[in-house]
Amino acid sequence: MGEILAGEPGKSREYHLDSIRLSLTENSQVQIRGLIAITKTAKDTLIAQGEFEAEITGECSRCLDQAKLSTVLRLAQEYALSPQADEEILPIENGQINLAEALYYEALMNTPTVFLCRSDCLGLCPECGVNLNREEHKEGCGNQVK
Ligand SMILES: [Zn+2]
Ligand SMILES: [Zn+2]
Secondary structure, three states, X not given: OHHHHHOOOOOEEEEEEEEEEEEEEOOEEEEEEEXXXXXXXXXXXXXXXXXXXXXXXXEOOOOOOEEEEEXXXXXXXXXXXXXXXXXXXXXXXXXXXXXXXXXXXXXXXXXXXXXXXXXXXXXXXXXXXXXXXXXXXXXOOOOOOO
């Protein structure tokens, strides 16, 4: 990315991001692919823009099975050599920009708080603990359909 910072403002380059994998939380990950365009906007500033396919995988909030969500991330992140304590603008350090950090926040914002394996997930029985999507209540469970 250093070569772009060295060029004239308005100079742009595209990079393919292929299967970038990031950990979102302790038990969820995101896999990202797409095209990123890095454009020099002024002497010491860059903007990274792109649209990415993201596949978020994690634990279903109800049944704890593996859940998967495909989504599109749109990134427009500014970078500056010396950002003025502005949280929106990330620093350029040693000619490098941290794309992973920007993608991480974008993916996190696109992850629903209640992450489900399917919208009608039946979850776990609070009494006998079986996964109601694929198991019957255990013998003697009070929630058993009689
Ligand atoms: Zn589930
Ligand atoms: Zn039960």
